[in-house]
Amino acid sequence: MDDDLLAEWDKHRSRFGLTWLTKIMTAKRLRKVGVDPDTAAQVDTVLRSALAASDPSAYEARAKDAHLICVAIDHRAAIVSMDKKARNGYRSFCTSSPPWREVDYFCLPDHDADLATWCTSPAHPAPPICS
Template sequence: MSRFLVVDACVATSASTKQIPVSKICKNILDEVLKSTHKLVFNQQLQKEWFDHPSKLGIMIFSSMKSRGRIIKIDESGEISHLKEKVLVIKDRSRVPAIMKDMHLIEAALLSDKIIISLDKKARNNFCSILNDVQEISVVNWLNPEEPNENIFLWFSNGANYEESRALRNFVPQTTS
């Protein structure tokens, strides 16, 4: 079954054939997406990020996916617009700018299969910190390809299914460097 995946721009911009571990991992993730039947989901902000600081490989994957009809463009919907309003009034006001900067990932995920692939540990930690205030986001799966214990390649080989164990509500935030 095809999944609708939100792949953060940081994965696309990090992907290359260089022998740097994160570049290689991100390239392999994009290759997995390309050789599967899964689709990439983009809202306006995510597509802008992919193209603002493009990598050759990221653009090549986007173009290939588009020519195969596997790019899904979505509009932010009225049904989730209230989430930003909730973020603006969270208790920890210092997190609001960072959370708002990445809110488009959550919005795209909630309007598709609820799956985000991102290297951004701080963003995931920020979203986990507001689950009591914005409970709707707790269902989002967030996979970090750079984290070996998340077994993202095994997850892909098993169909890239939504897994309750990967939901933000079940993630224990880590300290970031």
């Protein structure tokens, strides 16, 4: 987890989110990390060149969560989200940006399983974002 992501958790704090975050931290499945400025610049360049001129609102939507992609690329970490639209938006970059192919992105809006249990179980493989 980087500082941007922690700030986002604080902004959207809920009972569900706090329970999940507590379980993940207790299980030692969360660690504080930084993002390589070169990765952040590369991700922003891809987003900006693909979207900024043609669809500024799509660029803003992807750019606000770009730190998730940066952390996943730099630390070979998975993204867990309930936002299927965001995942699908990032998938469009799979052919234009090799680092995206390495990102595992869980998206659970269509699953009934409890998110905390699902995330802490090693039996669930991470779905690559580009699959």
